[in-house]
Amino acid sequence: MKSKFPGYFKLTEREINKLWEKALFVFDANILLxxxxxxxxxxxxxxxxxxxxxxxxxxxxxxASEFFNNRLTVINQQExxxxxxxxxxxxxxxxxxxxxxxxxxxxxxLKKFSSLTKEICEQLTESKEFHNKRINxxxxxDKIEALFNGxxxxxxxxxxxxxxxxxxxxxxxxxxxxxxxxxGKKDDTSKDIHKYGDLIVWKQxxxxxxxxxxxxxxxxxxxxxxxxxxxxxxxxxxxxxxxxEFQSETKQAFHMYQSDRFLEFATKYLNAEINANALQEIRxxxxxxxxxxxxxxRRKRQYSKYKRANEExxxxxxxxxEELKYVENKKGFMERAIEEQHLILxxxxxxxxxxxxxxxxxxxxxxxxxxxxxIKFNLDEINRKEFNERALRDKTMxxxxxxx
Numbered sequence: 001m002k003s004k005f006p007g008y009f010k011l012t013e014r015e016i017n018k019l020w021e022k023a024l025f026v027f028d029a030n031i032l033l034x035x036x037x038x039x040x041x042x043x044x045x046x047x048x049x050x051x052x053x054x055x056x057x058x059x060x061x062x063x064a065s066e067f068f069n070n071r072l073t074v075i076n077q078q079e080x081x082x083x084x085x086x087x088x089x090x091x092x093x094x095x096x097x098x099x100x101x102x103x104x105x106x107x108x109x110l111k112k113f114s115s116l117t118k119e120i121c122e123q124l125t126e127s128k129e130f131h132n133k134r135i136n137x138x139x140x141x142d143k144i145e146a147l148f149n150g151x152x153x154x155x156x157x158x159x160x161x162x163x164x165x166x167x168x169x170x171x172x173x174x175x176x177x178x179x180x181x182x183x184g185k186k187d188d189t190s191k192d193i194h195k196y197g198d199l200i201v202w203k204q205x206x207x208x209x210x211x212x213x214x215x216x217x218x219x220x221x222x223x224x225x226x227x228x229x230x231x232x233x234x235x236x237x238x239x240x241x242x243x244x245e246f247q248s249e250t251k252q253a254f255h256m257y258q259s260d261r262f263l264e265f266a267t268k269y270l271n272a273e274i275n276a277n278a279l280q281e282i283r284x285x286x287x288x289x290x291x292x293x294x295x296x297x298r299r300k301r302q303y304s305k306y307k308r309a310n311e312e313x314x315x316x317x318x319x320x321x322e323e324l325k326y327v328e329n330k331k332g333f334m335e336r337a338i339e340e341q342h343l344i345l346x347x348x349x350x351x352x353x354x355x356x357x358x359x360x361x362x363x364x365x366x367x368x369x370x371x372x373x374x375i376k377f378n379l380d381e382i383n384r385k386e387f388n389e390r391a392l393r394d395k396t397m398x399x400x401x402x403x404x
Contacts, residue, residue: 006247007240011255019215019253020269025057026205028220029066031259032059033074034285035140042281043140045274046259049266050147060204061153062197071141075134082128086121093117153204164203168196177226177239178202198226202242206249215253216246219262221286227256260286306393313389317382324375331368337361 002009011019035043050057059067096110105113134140156164172180172195179198209216218238220227229236238256246254257265260282266272341358 005240007243010237011253015253016255017269019217019255020265023056023215023217023253023255024208024212025053026208026216026218027057027059027063028201028218028222029063029070030221031219032063032067032144033070034221034259034282035144036071036074036078036134037285039281041275042278045263045278047143047147049263049270049272049274052266052270052272054147057148057151058208059148059152060201060208061155062200062204064148064152065155066197072135075132079128079132082124086124089117089120153208156200156204161200164200165196168199171199175226177241179226181224181226198222206246209246209250209252209254213250213252216255217262218254218256219259220256221259223258223286223290258286303393306389309389310386313382313386317379317386320375320379320382324372324379327368327372327375331365331372334361334365334368338365 035046038046093114096105096113168179179196179202205216205218223230223235225239227239227242229239235258238254242256243254246252260279263274263282264279267274338358338361341354341361
């Protein structure tokens with residue numbers, strides 16, 4: 001059974017041992033980018049592990065490219081994190097200072113809190129400034145360069161990339177992993193090739209395994225279901241399709257870890273020592289990212305809801321405006337017809353005057369005037385609804401905004 005469905009069976013302890021002894025450790029872009037988000041202690045532990053296996057580490061060219069394309073963005077996002085932390089502390093302090101209702105704290109305790117807030121904010125500012133220096137003087141990048149010098153894959157030629165894009169189109173339609181969850185991604189090119197990034201990484205990993213005739217341990221913090229089997233919110237194993245394809249293409253073993261599991265197993269298989277808080281920090285960071293992704297998904301759904309509502313409001317508004325224009329034109333016609341009847345009387349030509357017509361015109365004019373007032377009232381209601389929808393949307397979008 002295992003021979004026919006290899007992707008559904010976990011590696012044995014013996015197979016795992018062999019991989020840790022011989023395999024090539026391949027790192028995705030998100031692993032390197034997350035190094036900018038860790039505390040100094042956790043980042044140092046990660047670098048210590050990489051040092052232990054530095055002769056067996058490698059980065060696909062696509063992953064390295066994504067790392068450099070996103071590095072400055074991640075640095076900037078961390079700057080915002082420092083600013084948001086300071087802002088939150090100051091906001092709490094001001095709430096206590098200006099409070100005329102519960103919660104109250106004593107003046108003595110408030111003074112201590114204010115002093116501590118000032119001290120923390122000063123440290124956050126120092127840390128932010130130190131972090132921002134990495135834009136031009138990047139100690140993290142220097143360490144990455146030292147470790148991975150000569151260990152980055154070659155870029156695919158244009159013809160090879162075209163093959164991958166073409167294959168990607170059919171794979172995505174059939175939901176063959178990896179990468180199909182990125183099918184909606186867009187970029188500045190006419191082909192929207194950015195969505196094929198994960199597939200390019202996968203192809204380059206396969207090629208490297210075939211070249212070296214070695215198994216691969218891929219370390220990635222990508223949590224999408226086109227890489228992992230997920231069940232009840234838990235990430236379990238690599239997708240069976242990936243394991244099957246890898247074995248079929250390379251005749252080698254394949255396994256995947258997220259960063260915390262990689263560090264955890266490194267303590268066992270590499271006899272490495274890491275800070276006791278490192279794993280917890282990485283897991284808390286992952287939970288934060290998951291909450292933010294869920295928040296972003298809700299924000300997009302809410303935005304789509306508001307967009308549909310606004311489109312409906314616009315249709316109603318357009319219809320009422322067209323109706324108002326038609327009725328006002330008709331009212332103008334009625335007013336001119338009434339004016340003609342009055343001119344007939346003024347010219348002393350009773351035989352041409354039609355009293356019934358004048359009465360009917362006046363009655364119709366009254367009805368048109370009421371209808372116009374009703375349409376204008378409905379338009380005012382529509383405008384109020386549009387304003388309220390926009391205000392609610394802005395409030396919701398603002399409350400759901402975050403920095404990744």
